[in-house]
Amino acid sequence: MIQFRPIYVICMREFIKFFREKSRLLGTLARPVLWLFVVGNGMSALIKPQAGFSYLQFIFPGMMGMTILFASIFSSISIVWDREFGFMKEMLVAPISRLSIVVGKAISGTAISAAQAIIILVLVPFLGIKLSVMEFLEVTALSLLVSFCITSLGILIAARLTSFDGFNIIMNFLVMPMFFLSGAMYPVTSMPPALRALTHLNPLTYGIDSFKHVLLADATPPMGPEFPLALDLAVVVAVSVLMLTLAALSFRKKE
Amino acid sequence: MSIISVQNLSKHFKSLKAVDDISFSIGEGEVFGFLGPNGAGKTTTINILCTLLAPTAGTASIAGFDCVKQPDQVRSSIGLIFQDTTLDSGLTAYENLKFHAYLYNLDRKLTEKRIDEMLSVVELMGRKNDPIKNFSGGMKRRLEIARGLLHYPRVLFLDEPTLGLDPQTRNTIWEFINTLREREKITVFMTTHYMEEAENCGRIAIIDHGRIIALDTPQKLKDLVQGDTIHLVTENNERACAEISELFGIDCHPENGGLFIETERGEEFIPQLIHRLPVRVKSVNLRKPTLNDVFLKLTGRTIRDDVLSDDKEITREFVRSHRRAQR
Numbered sequence: 001m002i003q004f005r006p007i008y009v010i011c012m013r014e015f016i017k018f019f020r021e022k023s024r025l026l027g028t029l030a031r032p033v034l035w036l037f038v039v040g041n042g043m044s045a046l047i048k049p050q051a052g053f054s055y056l057q058f059i060f061p062g063m064m065g066m067t068i069l070f071a072s073i074f075s076s077i078s079i080v081w082d083r084e085f086g087f088m089k090e091m092l093v094a095p096i097s098r099l100s101i102v103v104g105k106a107i108s109g110t111a112i113s114a115a116q117a118i119i120i121l122v123l124v125p126f127l128g129i130k131l132s133v134m135e136f137l138e139v140t141a142l143s144l145l146v147s148f149c150i151t152s153l154g155i156l157i158a159a160r161l162t163s164f165d166g167f168n169i170i171m172n173f174l175v176m177p178m179f180f181l182s183g184a185m186y187p188v189t190s191m192p193p194a195l196r197a198l199t200h201l202n203p204l205t206y207g208i209d210s211f212k213h214v215l216l217a218d219a220t221p222p223m224g225p226e227f228p229l230a231l232d233l234a235v236v237v238a239v240s241v242l243m244l245t246l247a248a249l250s251f252r253k254k255e
Numbered sequence: 256m257s258i259i260s261v262q263n264l265s266k267h268f269k270s271l272k273a274v275d276d277i278s279f280s281i282g283e284g285e286v287f288g289f290l291g292p293n294g295a296g297k298t299t300t301i302n303i304l305c306t307l308l309a310p311t312a313g314t315a316s317i318a319g320f321d322c323v324k325q326p327d328q329v330r331s332s333i334g335l336i337f338q339d340t341t342l343d344s345g346l347t348a349y350e351n352l353k354f355h356a357y358l359y360n361l362d363r364k365l366t367e368k369r370i371d372e373m374l375s376v377v378e379l380m381g382r383k384n385d386p387i388k389n390f391s392g393g394m395k396r397r398l399e400i401a402r403g404l405l406h407y408p409r410v411l412f413l414d415e416p417t418l419g420l421d422p423q424t425r426n427t428i429w430e431f432i433n434t435l436r437e438r439e440k441i442t443v444f445m446t447t448h449y450m451e452e453a454e455n456c457g458r459i460a461i462i463d464h465g466r467i468i469a470l471d472t473p474q475k476l477k478d479l480v481q482g483d484t485i486h487l488v489t490e491n492n493e494r495a496c497a498e499i500s501e502l503f504g505i506d507c508h509p510e511n512g513g514l515f516i517e518t519e520r521g522e523e524f525i526p527q528l529i530h531r532l533p534v535r536v537k538s539v540n541l542r543k544p545t546l547n548d549v550f551l552k553l554t555g556r557t558i559r560d561d562v563l564s565d566d567k568e569i570t571r572e573f574v575r576s577h578r579r580a581q582r
Binding site for chain 1: 350
């Protein structure tokens, strides 16, 4: 069912295109910088450091989550582009399985998204966060895991979108709420109960919390991690598997 | 020895019979054409043959493989050139071909050789590493043909291969297809609604409302139309029609603000006609039989834009409701 060479070439295509589109890479890097240093610094005037951790340090794991969220959704939406501009047909009439297409898109989306999150780590020294080699590797592994989860969600959405019109709806009614209701900007425990309930349903919440376990290990709530790491990992893995399975199924049915 | 065999094939979308019980077979090396207006069922048939759509009823096989039960074998045996471009404009010509080679699992050493070979055939060797977003419509088509042939398919499907191209490019594309066909001994299955393009086929199936209404060589089809066609525009077409029937005892079809008359030796008939017709003639046009006349004869309509827009509208309406239903 899974064929190696088609998956390899589907990934290569995404990587080539990613490196060619300079504006995409620039946008990815500019967004977290903007949030950190403009929004973050502005908010720092209101929120005083607590137990030795500043607001800028607090939102950094959230910025990694945001980078992954946008990068993963953007990567998987390429399926809609492919369909709109006809390239999907080239893949659909080739002697390869639908699963190979889905897996190829998932691997490439995950790698591109995680790479962007890891690039964001160059900002770490400016924020006074210290990162050992071991911790760097842990963040890398977590980035891959969270990217895979969000990319799978994106592929599921893309498989169900029939046209490009749905893209704005997804951005406004899914991606933005996922960002704001994820514990990226404010601690989950301090939210009103209704919003907190929604935040608990958001897989990104657990992804960002897992980053806090490494990047803000010494901090305590509200600045530090709010859930056990085991729970974070369990939710991210479970959601990934569920999303990718549903995506593969709906892809097979639709096309 | 048929390479494509289709038996009692039907495809229904809700109440629309897009393909309605068609049967035909195509021999190896043949150039076979589907001619008909948009919405006649041409693309639906191609989509079933290339395993993108499941038929409602009937069977289809290519190179001995069943299109429903053995999709991977069928897909390896065919090359496709779709109506709309399916190239990735963010990649170079070479990268597009290489992507294809990997999907079709071509041998690694063979890949480079084939890519160069195909690029030379379609005269794009000099543009090998150029991004195709800078290519013209004709160049993109040629590259798609190169890509469709890269894995040496036994059947090449061309869905409206020259749609939207200027006549000169259209001719160039056809020269390529004919050269390639002779070299590679492949079978070509094409759809078109251009009459001139259909003349390139060995045999033509005329398709309308999902049914095959005629199937023969272009010459035999043209023989169905007796003699020449005169297109006449007069001050009162209805009256002229009635007069012509009475005076000369021949049929006439009103169409597009004028009328069509079929007759032997049109050039000798025209002076008589103008002399004896009591209605003033505004313009007259004599044509030797073409496939358009065959279509007119068989359906009572021309494959013209007014007819086209009707069918397009039906298709669009159907697609809209189909999409709504899916949501």
